[in-house]
Amino acid sequence: KDIKTIGELYKNGTLHAVEQPKYKFRDLYLNQISLLQGDITKLEIDAIVNAAKKSLLGGGGVDGAIHRAAGPELLEECRTLNGCETGDAKITKGYNLPSRHVIHTVGPVYSSSDVSRKADELASCYRKSMQLAADNNLKHIAFPSISTGVYGYPIVDATHIALGEVRKFLDCNSEIKYDRVIFIVFSDKDKSVYEDLIPQYFPSL
Ligand code: AR6
Numbered sequence: 598k599d600i601k602t603i604g605e606l607y608k609n610g611t612l613h614a615v616e617q618p619k620y621k622f623r624d625l626y627l628n629q630i631s632l633l634q635g636d637i638t639k640l641e642i643d644a645i646v647n648a649a650k651k652s653l654l655g656g657g658g659v660d661g662a663i664h665r666a667a668g669p670e671l672l673e674e675c676r677t678l679n680g681c682e683t684g685d686a687k688i689t690k691g692y693n694l695p696s697r698h699v700i701h702t703v704g705p706v707y708s709s710s711d712v713s714r715k716a717d718e719l720a721s722c723y724r725k726s727m728q729l730a731a732d733n734n735l736k737h738i739a740f741p742s743i744s745t746g747v748y749g750y751p752i753v754d755a756t757h758i759a760l761g762e763v764r765k766f767l768d769c770n771s772e773i774k775y776d777r778v779i780f781i782v783f784s785d786k787d788k789s790v791y792e793d794l795i796p797q798y799f800p801s802l
Contacts, residue, residue, distance in 0.1 A: 629767070630799045633739070633781045634788050638666040641695035642779070643735035644688070646726050648743045649701040651680050653687065658746045668693040675701070684721035686729050698735060700726045704744030707751070716758055719744055723762040731773045739779035742787055756790050760798035 637645050637659060647663045650656050653675040655664040664671055670692040678701075681687050686702040702725060705718040722743050730738045740759065744750035763778055780795075782788045 629775060629777060630763075630795070631777060631779045632788070632791050632795060633779050634783070634785075635781065636662065636783075637739055637741050637781050638662050638694060638696075640739050640779070640781070642737035642739055642777075643696070644698040644700050644730050644733075644738045645691075645694070645696040646686075646738065646740045646743070647699050647701045648741055648746070648748075649681065649703050651683065651703050653678055653681050653701055653703075656747075659741045663694070663699060666694050667691060667699065671699065684718040684725065686722065686725040688729050688733060696739075698733065700729050700738070702726050702743060704748055704750065707744060707749040715750070716754070719750065719755060719758045720762040723759055724766055727763065727766045727770075727778075730775075731770065736775055737777045737779070738775070739781050741781055741783075745787070752787055752790050753794075756787075756794050760791075760794055764798045 633640075645663070648659050650660065655661060655672060655675070671689060671694075674689045674692075678687050678689070681701060681703045683703045683705050686700050689699050689701065691697050691699055702722040704722050705715040707715055723740065726738065726740070740763075742752065742755060742759065745752045745755045759780065767773075767775070767778075780791055782791055
């Protein structure tokens with residue numbers, strides 16, 4: 598299959614990354630969507646999405662990694678934002694990150710007793726983040742797998758929501774020209790879930 602290294606995309610001017618070789622891309626759906634495995638803090642793009650907590654004051658997981666890489670100025674800007682509701686998103690600069698912006702979104706804490714509300718909240722994270730990127734004229738955005746770490750959302754269910762909501766957003770907002778939406782996963786298991794489900798939402802044409 599057509600897998601490109603980040604270095605090749607870099608040369609094409611499609612994407613920029615500070616550290617190269619461990620990333621592999623699979624481009625799908627009119628080259629608008631990529632699946633990437635690696636560390637989101639290394640991506641030199643317009644915006645990376647942070648799976649944050651309501652206070653926006655940092656934490657573990659991807660949130661901790663982003664704050665560590667961005668440096669203390671990110672926390673300073675986050676303090677001015679008065680937190681963020683579950684399902685909502687707020688934008689900051691990227692500071693020491695190679696990414697120019699961070700879109701902080703707060704996913705739901707999973708509980709099996711309230712599945713449909715949790716699903717709506719998770720979908721809202723993707724929708725609001727895409728909208729915020731568009732409002733700021735950002736052309737590349739990378740999503741980690743929101744809520745599927747500390748917040749316990751089952752990966753298969755969460756991936757259906759992530760892919761379905763991004764597809765819906767692109768279809769409903771065809772006037773917005775994203776260059777690329779990236780889904781970035783950490784583990785091999787998460788990668789295989791995305792690989793299995795992506796064709797349902799983004800068939801190669
Ligand atoms: N790059 C890409 N993906 C990553 C990285 C990274 N550097 N680090 C972790 N992941 P989580 P949540 C993956 O727990 O479930 C924090 O404490 C990870 O493998 O970061 O939304 C916040 O402050 C998993 O697949 O986020 C909140 O309190 C995915 O990112 C809470 O955790 C999300 O895992 C949010 O929990």
